Amino acid sequence: MKMLFLSKKKVLPFLLLFLVDFFIITGFAYAQEIVIAGNPAAPSISAEDIKRIYLGFVKALPDGTPVKLLIMKRVPEIFYSKVAGLSRKDFRTHWLIKALSGEGIPPREAEEDEIVSLIKSDKGAIGVISADRARKEGLKILLEIK
Amino acid sequence: MKRNKKQISFIHSFILSFFLSLIRVVSLGRAQELGGFMYLYGEMGGDYFSDEKILNFRVGQIDLLSSLRFERVEGFFEAVFEHEVVDVERLYLGYDFHKLFTLRLGRFHTPVGYFIREWHHGLYLMPTIRKPLIVEFEDMGGPLPYHIIGFEAEGYTDIGEIRPGYIIDIGTGNLQFGASNEWDFDKEKTFVGKLFVRKGFGEISISVGYDPFRIKGLPPSIMHGGNHQSMGDGTQGGTQGEEGEIRIQNFLLGDNISYNNISGLIALVEAFLIRDLESKKSGWGGFVILSYHAFGSEVIYSIRPYLQVATLDWQDGNPFFERLQAKLQEEGEGGGYGARNLFNKHIEYSAGLKVGISPEFAVKIGISFFDMKKIKDRYFISLSAGWGIPIFER
Numbered sequence: 001m002k003m004l005f006l007s008k009k010k011v012l013p014f015l016l017l018f019l020v021d022f023f024i025i026t027g028f029a030y031a032q033e034i035v036i037a038g039n040p041a042a043p044s045i046s047a048e049d050i051k052r053i054y055l056g057f058v059k060a061l062p063d064g065t066p067v068k069l070l071i072m073k074r075v076p077e078i079f080y081s082k083v084a085g086l087s088r089k090d091f092r093t094h095w096l097i098k099a100l101s102g103e104g105i106p107p108r109e110a111e112e113d114e115i116v117s118l119i120k121s122d123k124g125a126i127g128v129i130s131a132d133r134a135r136k137e138g139l140k141i142l143l144e145i146k
Numbered sequence: 147m148k149r150n151k152k153q154i155s156f157i158h159s160f161i162l163s164f165f166l167s168l169i170r171v172v173s174l175g176r177a178q179e180l181g182g183f184m185y186l187y188g189e190m191g192g193d194y195f196s197d198e199k200i201l202n203f204r205v206g207q208i209d210l211l212s213s214l215r216f217e218r219v220e221g222f223f224e225a226v227f228e229h230e231v232v233d234v235e236r237l238y239l240g241y242d243f244h245k246l247f248t249l250r251l252g253r254f255h256t257p258v259g260y261f262i263r264e265w266h267h268g269l270y271l272m273p274t275i276r277k278p279l280i281v282e283f284e285d286m287g288g289p290l291p292y293h294i295i296g297f298e299a300e301g302y303t304d305i306g307e308i309r310p311g312y313i314i315d316i317g318t319g320n321l322q323f324g325a326s327n328e329w330d331f332d333k334e335k336t337f338v339g340k341l342f343v344r345k346g347f348g349e350i351s352i353s354v355g356y357d358p359f360r361i362k363g364l365p366p367s368i369m370h371g372g373n374h375q376s377m378g379d380g381t382q383g384g385t386q387g388e389e390g391e392i393r394i395q396n397f398l399l400g401d402n403i404s405y406n407n408i409s410g411l412i413a414l415v416e417a418f419l420i421r422d423l424e425s426k427k428s429g430w431g432g433f434v435i436l437s438y439h440a441f442g443s444e445v446i447y448s449i450r451p452y453l454q455v456a457t458l459d460w461q462d463g464n465p466f467f468e469r470l471q472a473k474l475q476e477e478g479e480g481g482g483y484g485a486r487n488l489f490n491k492h493i494e495y496s497a498g499l500k501v502g503i504s505p506e507f508a509v510k511i512g513i514s515f516f517d518m519k520k521i522k523d524r525y526f527i528s529l530s531a532g533w534g535i536p537i538f539e540r
Contacts, residue, residue, distance in 0.1 A: 048307065057309070057344070060245055066218055089447050090409040092505040093271070096534055097408070099183055100268045102222050102236065102255075105215050106183060108540060 033131040034072075034079060036143040039123045050143050053126070054084050055094065056104040061124060069107035070115045070127030079128050082145050182214035184538035187268040191275075191530030206530070209267040211236070212538070218242040222252075226267060235267065238298070246301040253295045257313035257340035258353045259416045260402040261433075262292055270532020273412045275498050275512035278433035278456030280418055287470055289420050289429060289458075290398065291336050291357045294318060302344075309344040334358040338398070347407040355398035360391050361469045394466055395423040412437040412450075425465050431458035431492075437500070448502035452512075460490035493517040498528075507533045 036050055043062045045053070052058040053067055060066050071079070080088045095106035110118070115127040116137050126142060134141055189206035211224035224236040238252025255263050261281045265272040282288035296317015302309050315338045336358070342351035400418040405411060417432030433456035441449040460467035467490055498512025509531045516524045 052307075052346075057346070058304070059242075064244060066215075066242060086409050087442075089442075089505050093448075093502070094408045096185070096268075096505060097264065097271050099185060099213065100187070100211065100271060100534075101263050101266070102213065105213055106539065 032076065034076060034128055034145050035131045035134050035141050036083070036126055036145065037119060037129055037134040037139040038126040038142045039119050040138065040140050041123050042126070042140055042142070045126075045142050047143055050126075051083055051085065054107065055086075056098045059104060065124040068118065068122060068125040069105075070118060070125060071107045071109050072112050072115055072127065072129050073109050075128050079145055083128075083143070182212065182538070182540050183536065184210070184212040185268075186210050186535045186537055187270070187532065189269050189530055189532035191528060193529075194527040196525045196527075206269065206532075207267060209235070211267075220250075224267070235293075240298075244301075246303060248300045250298040250300070251296075253293065254298050254315060256291050256294050256315050256336075256338040256355070258290050258292075258338055258355060258398065259340075259400050259418070260349060260351065260404045260414060261416060262290065264406065266292075268532070268534060269530065270508045270510070270534065273437035273450060273500060274435060274452050274454050274496065275500075275510040275528050275530055276496065276514065278431075278435075278454065279458045279492060279494065280431040280433065280456065281416070287474075289396070289466060290400075290418065291338060291355060291396075294336055294338065296335075307345050310342070311344070312339065312341050314339045334360065348405045349402065350404075351402050353398065353400040353402070355396075355400075357396040357398060358394065359396075360393050361465065392465055393424055396466065397421045397423055408439070410439050412452075420466075422464060422466060425463065427461040427464035429458065429460040429464055429467060431456070433457070442502075446501060447504050448500070448508075450500040450502070452496075452498055452500060454494075454496040456494045456496070458492045462490065464490070506535065507531075 038045075042065070045062060049058060049062070054069060058067070077088060080086055080091050084091050084094075086094060095104075098104045099106055110127075112129050112133055115125075115129050116133065116139070118125045119127055119139055120137070128145075129139075131141070131144065187207075187209040190204065191206065192201065192203045194201050206228075208227040209224065210227070211222070213223075214221045218241055220240045220242065222236055222238050222240075224234075226233040226235045234253065236253055236255065238250045238254055240248055240250035242248045255266050257263060259281065261277070265277075277288075279287060281290065284290075284292055294315050294317040296315060298313065298315045300311070300313045302311030315336070317336060336356065338353065338355040338357075340351050340353040342349055398418065398420055400416065402414070402416040404414045404416075406414070412435065414435040415432070417430070419428060419430045421428040433454060435452065435454045437450050437452035439448055439450055494514055494516055496512055496514040498510060500508055500510045502508045509529075511529050512527075514526045514528070
């Protein structure tokens with residue numbers, strides 16, 4: 001059996017390059033500023049109410065409009081910790097229980113383009129998207145997540 | 147739930163087809179405005195019964211549920227597949243007029259207490275391995291009306307972070323002893339109402355209910371004793387019915403204090419009074435559940451130990467309990483879990499562990515001790531595994 005031995009001289013640079021790239025990319029992802037955005041005609045919502053909305057405890061905007069919850073795919077973990085106060089998996093479990101008991105429909109995960117389109121067409125839609133995109137599309141910033 | 151063997155009726159098939167067609171048609175035309183999901187839940191397990199020294203393996207229910215929402219219209223469908231039976235568990239349409247008033251029509255879980263609605267099926271999501279007896283399904287000895295077909299009204303308001311609200315159900319009589327999904331041709335109608343106050347993960351509520359039904363085939367000691375006067379022809383004084391039939395009018399009163407935080411503490415205290423207005427005999431019971439998220443990591447999502455103490459007492463001569471005993475003996479179900487219903491004083495102490503591998507899969511192990519007259523030192527050891535699979539999420 002021919003064994004392929006890789007010398008440290010050959011492996012280490014690639015490993016280092018990979019690690020540097022990995023942390024740059026993930027660091028970039030975590031550094032991405034995200035916001036909760038809504039339709040420009042939507043009423044203002046307090047941070048506490050937004051938390052209650054994303055946990056399914058409130059199902060309508062302050063003006064009574066039924067709410068539609070959206071979360072962008074690959075949303076940073078900071079959304080779950082800062083807004084829901086739960087880990088990503090706990091948030092998932094929380095909504096599995098709510099769905100089973102008939103108390104609501106879990107937030108929809110979607111691409112940013114779809115979220116922007118839904119928010120623009122539906123006053124009740126609120127979604128987690130990047131801050132840059134929200135400002136660029138003229139959406140109402142309901143909550144900045146820092 | 148156990149029912150007589152039956153195929154899904156034409157009406158059920160039509161409604162199911164309608165729902166599936168609605169998903170398809172609306173999703174094509176108005177995809178962006180439709181929200182909904184479809185999940186499949188299942189569970190299996192095994193138990194060891196100490197007095198009978200029997201090891202029992204079982205496959206539990208498979209639960210398929212789906213919900214749709216379009217603007218202010220909501221629809222919900224749930225079917226339970228158990229043994230050879232397919233049960234339409236929930237099926238309703240509703241309209242959200244205002245947060246103070248949502249109206250639904252169909253088949254629901256009643257709003258009695260907290261446990262019944264929160265952890266009905268999908269048992270792997272429950273913090274404990276087994277339900278306390280007082281909130282068990284009707285066909286497993288549970289005395290509360292869990293299911294109802296009729297109207298439901300729900301509403302709430304917000305006062306700061308506090309949310310007071312109500313849920314009211316009016317519909318068919320008891321679905322275990324009286325009505326069925328297709329037939330409710332009598333004057334016995336059930337009412338259940340709940341007033342609640344919620345704040346975050348906590349809830350305090352009070353429930354009241356009126357659950358009348360007729361029971362057939364009671365032992366002679368019940369048919370000719372108590373407050374019922376025999377007419378000599380097998381019927382009871384004041385109640386017109388078939389021979390050997392007795393009328394029960396259960397009045398229910400319950401309260402609950404609960405805190406249900408999936409990432410931390412789950413604490414639940416519920417108590418109920420069930421009084422038959424005909425015989426003036428009562429039953430009462432309740433339970434305490436404590437569970438805490440003790441550990442979690444990337445590999446094991448959650449480890450939750452739990453403690454549960456549950457009790458259910460019946461006054462001697464309560465006709466509902468007498469009929470339950472007779473039914474168990476007729477069907478030979480006095481063993482295993484059925485033993486919980488054999489005696490009118492029942493205390494169960496349980497402890498166990500729930501290990502969540504992921505939000506969609508969990509394994510539980512628990513041990514339960516029973517303190518019942520005539521049977522001491524009886525215990526169960528139970529193991530169960532359950533899962534929830536999303537089929538459609540939108």
